[in-house]
Amino acid sequence: MDSVTIIAMVSIIMAGFTTSIGCMFPALGEGKSVATALTSIAQQPDAAPVITRTLFVGLAMIESTAIYCFVVSMILIFANPFWNHIILK
Amino acid sequence: MDSVTIIAMVSIIMAGFTTSIGCMFPALGEGKSVATALTSIAQQPDAAPVITRTLFVGLAMIESTAIYCFVVSMILIFANPFWNHIILK
Amino acid sequence: MDSVTIIAMVSIIMAGFTTSIGCMFPALGEGKSVATALTSIAQQPDAAPVITRTLFVGLAMIESTAIYCFVVSMILIFANPFWNHIILK
Amino acid sequence: MDSVTIIAMVSIIMAGFTTSIGCMFPALGEGKSVATALTSIAQQPDAAPVITRTLFVGLAMIESTAIYCFVVSMILIFANPFWNHIILK
Amino acid sequence: MDSVTIIAMVSIIMAGFTTSIGCMFPALGEGKSVATALTSIAQQPDAAPVITRTLFVGLAMIESTAIYCFVVSMILIFANPFWNHIILK
Amino acid sequence: MDSVTIIAMVSIIMAGFTTSIGCMFPALGEGKSVATALTSIAQQPDAAPVITRTLFVGLAMIESTAIYCFVVSMILIFANPFWNHIILK
Amino acid sequence: MDSVTIIAMVSIIMAGFTTSIGCMFPALGEGKSVATALTSIAQQPDAAPVITRTLFVGLAMIESTAIYCFVVSMILIFANPFWNHIILK
Amino acid sequence: MDSVTIIAMVSIIMAGFTTSIGCMFPALGEGKSVATALTSIAQQPDAAPVITRTLFVGLAMIESTAIYCFVVSMILIFANPFWNHIILK
Amino acid sequence: MDSVTIIAMVSIIMAGFTTSIGCMFPALGEGKSVATALTSIAQQPDAAPVITRTLFVGLAMIESTAIYCFVVSMILIFANPFWNHIILK
Amino acid sequence: MDSVTIIAMVSIIMAGFTTSIGCMFPALGEGKSVATALTSIAQQPDAAPVITRTLFVGLAMIESTAIYCFVVSMILIFANPFWNHIILK
Amino acid sequence: MDSVTIIAMVSIIMAGFTTSIGCMFPALGEGKSVATALTSIAQQPDAAPVITRTLFVGLAMIESTAIYCFVVSMILIFANPFWNHIILK
Amino acid sequence: MDSVTIIAMVSIIMAGFTTSIGCMFPALGEGKSVATALTSIAQQPDAAPVITRTLFVGLAMIESTAIYCFVVSMILIFANPFWNHIILK
């Protein structure tokens, strides 16, 4: 295997791995948050606006970790400095 | 194995891996959210519209992480820059 | 092993792997949702229509992640671009 | 190993793997659903018809993921396009 | 190893693997269902006929996933198309 | 290694593996069922005959999955079609 | 390694593996059953005879799965048809 | 490695493996049983004789699975038919 | 493989691995925190400002561990001293 | 590697493995038993003598499984029949 | 691979591994602490200052273990004595 | 590698492995026992002497399994019969 093939292969593997593994637990954390939000609204319907607002800020924070992974994945596919170095060599 | 075969092989593996692994926990998180929504409605039927609306926003957020994985998977199969580079070489 | 064999082999492996792994957790999530729906109906029989409707929307969302996996699996078996490229070469 | 042997070998492995792994969690999810149905009937015998009906729809949804796996398995054994391509070559 | 040996070997391995792995979780799911049935009968002896009937339908559904695995296992041992192809070649 | 040795070796391995792995979860499921039966009898001694009868039907169903594994195991040791084919060749 | 050594080696490995792995969960299931029996007797001393009798039937059922494993193990050590075939060849 | 060394090596490995793995869960199951016995005695001191007697029968049953493993282990060290066959050859 | 390829390959692998693995548990921890915040607000709506403020400080602390991983990942891709040493050699 | 070295190596490995793995769960089971004994004494100080006596019998039973492992370990180090056979050959 | 490449490769791998693995559980521990702090404030709003102060001290202690890992990681990238020894040799 | 090196290597590995793995669960079991002791004293301060005494006997029993491992470890380092045999050969 020559260098170009290796770098391409590794980039593909890590792009898929990073997104799939990195999206697992944010999905779980968001599921937990949403579930508790629903319980809380059912328990205290008057506090719905505060709960919903806090929920959305929290979801944004959790989603951010999934997005870090998606960003690294996209960098590896479309803006990979090692790939650029190798194919221009 | 020549380069074309390797890249094709790796792309197929990661396409399947990314979707299958990345869809596991969103399914679990959504299951948890839906389950809690049903409990909450049973507990407080009057709050059903608010609960349903919050549930759908939450499901959309969770589904988004599954969709990131599906997108990466589709990019690897149908718009793979490394594959294009190799077969045009 | 020549290229055709390798691509065929990898496609078969990933088709089975993607469906089997990807269907695990949706089944679990649906089981949880259905179970809670039954508890909720038993607890609040009057809310049965709302609960059932929400349940079906939720099941559809969860089933969608299983279907992503099944779709990737079918693409790998019957519409695999890498396979088409290799056997036409 | 020649190509025919490899494809046959891989098809056998994935047929067994897909069915066995893919049937694990539906069985668990159905067990959970049935268990809750029984608790719910014991708790609210009057709602038995609604609970039973919802249970059967839910079981059908969960069973569907097990059937996806069984279908992929049967395709790999009896309608495998890669196998057909290889033995006709 | 010649082709006949490989196919025989792989068929034996997958026959045992499919049955043993695929029977694990149905047993667990059935155990859960039976356990809940007993609790429910103790709690509401009057509903015993409905509970028992629902239990048997549920057990049949869960058993079906174990039977899929057993069927695949028997196909691999006694009606394996790849084996037939190889030994008739 | 010649074919006879390989097939014998694989048959021995899978016979032990199938029985040992396949008997794990039925034992657990039966333990759970028996445990709940005892709790139920203690809770509602009058329902003992119904509980005991339901328990035995349930145990038979669960035991059946263990027996599938034992059957596959015995087939592999004493009625293995691949072994018969090889030693008669 | 000649055939005799391989078959002997594999038989020893599987004899130990089958017994040790196959005895794990029956022990756990019996522990659970005995524990619940004790709780039930403490809760309802009058039902002790029924509980004890049901317990012993249940233990016998659970023990049976451990005995399947022990039987397979003994067959592999003392009545192994593959070993007899090899050393008489 | 000659045959004698291999058989000796495998026998040592499996003797240790069988005892260590096979004694894990009986210890856990006995711990659970003893723990419940103590709770039950504290809850219902009058039933102590029945509880103690049932406990000892149960411990004997659980211990039996550990003893199966110890027996297999001793057979492999001191009465190994494969070893006897090899060193007498 | 020459040095440049190896270092590039390893950097890509670790960049993806660090972000994906390192973002898993912060997402879970944040999910837990947000969930508890919602429960607490529902339970004590008057304390919402204090709860929200404490939540945001806590989220920042948890997010910081995810950011450590993202920083290491970015250093490995864009400011890798080993890569600079190798390509300038 | 000659036979003596192999047997010595394997004996050392299994001696350590057997003791370390085999002592794990007895320690856990004893911890559970002791913990429950303390709870029971706190709950019913008058039953302390019965509880303590039952605890010691139970601990002896659990300890016995740890001792089986220690015995096998000592046999492998100081009374290993395979080692004796090899060094006297 | 020459020494420089190996040391660089290993340093990159461990830098990523140490940070990603070492940050997992502090994030979880902090999540737990923050979650309990919020529950405690909701339960006893008057004790908020003491709770917050204790929380921050605790978070600092937990964060310190994450920082140990980050420090080791930075030492491996920017102040690695083995790397300095090798490149100066 | 010559015999002396192999035996030394294996002895070092197992000495560390045995102590580290074998000390894991005793620590957990003791933690559980101590924790329950504290709860019990808080619940029934008058029974403190009995609880403390029982606790110490229990801790000694649990510690004994950790000490078995430490003893095996010390034997492997300082009184290893295989090592003595090899270096005197």
Add this chain to the structure above:
Amino acid sequence: MDSVTIIAMVSIIMAGFTTSIGCMFPALGEGKSVATALTSIAQQPDAAPVITRTLFVGLAMIESTAIYCFVVSMILIFANPFWNHIILK
């Protein structure tokens, strides 16, 4: 690979491994302690000084195990006797 490279490589790997793995559970244990401290203060604000003092002693004990690991890690990087022996040879 020469000796210097191997020792350097292994030292780097273990330095990172020891710190990252060894800091995992102390972080978890501290998180648990801090969390309980907060609950206890909320429940019994008057006992805050005693609770805080006991918490800090406990945290110091737990932190000590993390510090053992950090110390071993630093010894391996900056005061490694094997490294000193090798580079002075």
Add this chain to the structure above:
Amino acid sequence: MDSVTIIAMVSIIMAGFTTSIGCMFPALGEGKSVATALTSIAQQPDAAPVITRTLFVGLAMIESTAIYCFVVSMILIFANPFWNHIILK
């Protein structure tokens, strides 16, 4: 690799492994003990001296298992008999 390098390498690996793995569960056990101590003090402030004293004895017992591991680790680095034997040879 010569003997000196191998022994050094293995000693470094086990020193780190023993400390990191062996410190995991003591940290967890201590965390549990400290947590319960705090709950107990909050529940029964008058018993604080007895609880604290019992806690410290318990922590010392648990810490002792971590110290066994640290001791083995230090012996492997600074007083390794195998290393002394090899470098003096």
